[in-house]
Amino acid sequence: MARRPKRSHNGGPPLDDYKGPPWGKGDPYIFLAWQAAHAKAWKAPSREVMLMRMDKAERLGLTYEEYTLEILERGRHLREEDTERISAIKAARKRRRARHLD
16 A cells, blocks of 8 residues: 655655656656756756855755755745754754664
């Protein structure tokens, strides 16, 4: 039985660590559409925007990718006052590292 996606899941195919197209598993058009949307979302911004995000991420103790992902997923820029969300991002990073090392 297939697992239902989490409520926050957008229904798109997994794009991380992708080893090849799952042509036998689902609609190829949907997969390619999501892959294109992923590439567009992560297209490099202007130099000024990238430098601003890098500076802000560094001041918050986050990586550029973590900070940018927060903007893409939630549509908001983190601030120093967002301590709970920043802590949650750092905790998730530690869990990913621990899983990766196992």
